[in-house]
Amino acid sequence: MRYLTADAKHPVRFILNDQPVEGNAEPRLLLTDFLRREIGLTGTHVGCEHGVCGACTVRIDGASTRACLVYAVQAEGRSVETVERLAVNGDLNDLQRAFRRHHALQCGFCTPGILMSLSQLIDEEPTADEARVREVLSGHICRCTGYHGIIAAALDVLAERQAGRHV
Amino acid sequence: MKPAGFDYARPDRLDEALAVLAEHTHTARVLAGGQSLGAMLNMRLVTPKVLIDISALAELGHIQADDGMIEVGAAVTQDQLLRWPGLKEQPLLAQTLPWVGHYQTRQRGTVCGSLAHGDPSSELPLVLAMLKGAVVLASQRGSRTLTAADFQTGTMQTAMRDDEMIVAARFPLAAPGCSSAFREIGPRRGDFAIVAAAAVGDQDGVSLGIGGVADTPAIRRLPWLDGAGLDDALNTIAWELRGSSDGHASAAYRRTQVRNLGRQVIGETQHALFNR
Numbered sequence: 538m539r540y541l542t543a544d545a546k547h548p549v550r551f552i553l554n555d556q557p558v559e560g561n562a563e564p565r566l567l568l569t570d571f572l573r574r575e576i577g578l579t580g581t582h583v584g585c586e587h588g589v590c591g592a593c594t595v596r597i598d599g600a601s602t603r604a605c606l607v608y609a610v611q612a613e614g615r616s617v618e619t620v621e622r623l624a625v626n627g628d629l630n631d632l633q634r635a636f637r638r639h640h641a642l643q644c645g646f647c648t649p650g651i652l653m654s655l656s657q658l659i660d661e662e663p664t665a666d667e668a669r670v671r672e673v674l675s676g677h678i679c680r681c682t683g684y685h686g687i688i689a690a691a692l693d694v695l696a697e698r699q700a701g702r703h704v
Numbered sequence: 705m706k707p708a709g710f711d712y713a714r715p716d717r718l719d720e721a722l723a724v725l726a727e728h729t730h731t732a733r734v735l736a737g738g739q740s741l742g743a744m745l746n747m748r749l750v751t752p753k754v755l756i757d758i759s760a761l762a763e764l765g766h767i768q769a770d771d772g773m774i775e776v777g778a779a780v781t782q783d784q785l786l787r788w789p790g791l792k793e794q795p796l797l798a799q800t801l802p803w804v805g806h807y808q809t810r811q812r813g814t815v816c817g818s819l820a821h822g823d824p825s826s827e828l829p830l831v832l833a834m835l836k837g838a839v840v841l842a843s844q845r846g847s848r849t850l851t852a853a854d855f856q857t858g859t860m861q862t863a864m865r866d867d868e869m870i871v872a873a874r875f876p877l878a879a880p881g882c883s884s885a886f887r888e889i890g891p892r893r894g895d896f897a898i899v900a901a902a903a904v905g906d907q908d909g910v911s912l913g914i915g916g917v918a919d920t921p922a923i924r925r926l927p928w929l930d931g932a933g934l935d936d937a938l939n940t941i942a943w944e945l946r947g948s949s950d951g952h953a954s955a956a957y958r959r960t961q962v963r964n965l966g967r968q969v970i971g972e973t974q975h976a977l978f979n980r
C-alpha cells in the first residue's frame with residue numbers, strides 16, 4: 538500500500554505527452570496545478586475548479602478527464618495527454634485547423650479542454666454523428682461561441698477522417 | 705478552490721483499505737472516481753484527514769451477472785458499465801446510464817460512488833430503488849447487504865456506518881415480459897436532474913419512480929390508467945412528494961414535471977408492452 542502523508546511533498550512520475558516527467562506534490566495538489574506550476578505547461582486551463590466547466594479536461598490513459606478532480610499523485614504511472622500534445626512539430630493538427638476554419642473559438646479559454654474531449658471522440662468513434670458530438674460537448678461550457686462552430690469543426694474532421702484524408 | 709490537506713492511501717487489497725478505514729473511522733473518506741467527492745473537497749465542504757483511493761483495487765473491478773443480478777464492483781466506472789455487453793439484460797439501467805453526468809465524468813465516476821453520494825437528483829439511486837436492488841457494504845467487522853430502500857435514508861444520507869464502504873451494487877435483471885423507460889429534465893444534458901422519472905411496466909400495471917423531488921427516490925405502483933384517471937394519479941403523486949423550490953426550479957415547476965415526465969415514461973412503457 539502506498540501511504541502519502543499530507544504534510545510532505547512526494548515524488549510523482551508519469552508519462553506526459555509521450556515523455557517521462559517527474560515532480561513533487563503534496564497529496565492535495567490538483568493535477569491542473571501540477572501541470573501548470575510544477576511542469577510549466579499552461580495549456581490546460583482552470584475555470585470552475587470543481588468539475589463543472591470542462592476547461593481543465595486532459596486525457597488520462599486515453600480517457601477525457603477533468604484534471605481539477607484528479608490529484609497529481611493519482612497520475613503516478615499513468616499516461617497523461619494535454620492540449621500541447623496535439624500540434625505536430627508546431628503545426629496545428631487537423632482538429633485544431635478545423636477550429637480555426639470554423640471560428641470554433643473566440644477567447645480560447647474553453648478550447649484546450651474541448652479539443653481533448655473531441656480528440657478522444659474522433660479517435661474512438663469515427664462514425665459519431667452530430668447528436669453524439671453535442672452529447673460529448675455537454676461536458677463543456679463555452680461562453681463565447683454558441684457552440685455551432687465547434688460542432689461544425691468536429692463534424693468536418695470526422696468526415697475528413699472517414700474519407701481517409703487524415704493528415 | 706483547493707482542497708485542504710489530507711493523507712493519501714492507495715491500498716493494493718481490500719483488507720488494507722478496510723484497515724485504514726477502521727483506524728481513521730470518523731476522519732477518512734473513500735475515494736473512487738472522485739466526480740462528486742472531488743468537487744466537495746475542492747469546495748471544502750468535506751475535509752477528511754485521510755483519503756483512501758480504491759479506484760485501482762482489482763477486487764472491486766468486476767461486473768458479473770449471476771443469480772439474476774448484475775453485480776458491479778465499487779471500482780467500476782459508469783462508462784465501463786455502459787459499454788458492458790451484458791447490460792442489455794437490464795434495459796432500465798441501459799436507458800438511464802447515458803443520462804448520468806457527462807461523457808467526461810462517466811469515464812471516471814463510479815456506479816457505487818454515485819450510490820454512496822446519495823444525491824436525490826441523481827439517476828443511479830433511482831434505478832437501484834426502482835429495481836429493488838441492493839448495496840453490499842464491508843468493514844473489518846464483516847459485510848452486510850442493504851436494499852436500496854434501507855440504504856438511502858435522506859438527501860446525501862445513507863445507512864452506511866463510518867467504518868464501512870460500498871464494495872458492490874446489485875441490480876436485478878429485468879423480469880421477462882417487462883418494459884421500461886427513463887426521462888429527465890435539467891438545465892443541460894448531464895447536469896443534475898430537476899426531475900427524473902423511470903417506469904417499469906408489466907401486464908398488471910406500472911411502477912413509477914421519481915427522483916429530484918423528495919429527499920430519496922419515490923416509487924409508486926399504479927394500475928394501467930388512461931386519460932383523466934392517469935392525470936389524477938400523477939397529480940396526487942406530484943403533491944405527495946412535497947417538492948420544494950430552490951435555485952433550479954420552483955415547487956410548482958417540479959409538480960408540473962412529475963406530471964409531464966410521469967405521463968411520458970408510463971406512456972412509453974405501455975406502448976412498448978401492448979402496441980408492438
Ligand code: FES
Nearest residue numbers: 584585586591605
Ligand atoms: S476547471 Fe475543471 S471542470 Fe472547471
Ligand code: FES
Nearest residue numbers: 643645679680681
Ligand atoms: S471561446 Fe471563449 S469560452 Fe469558449
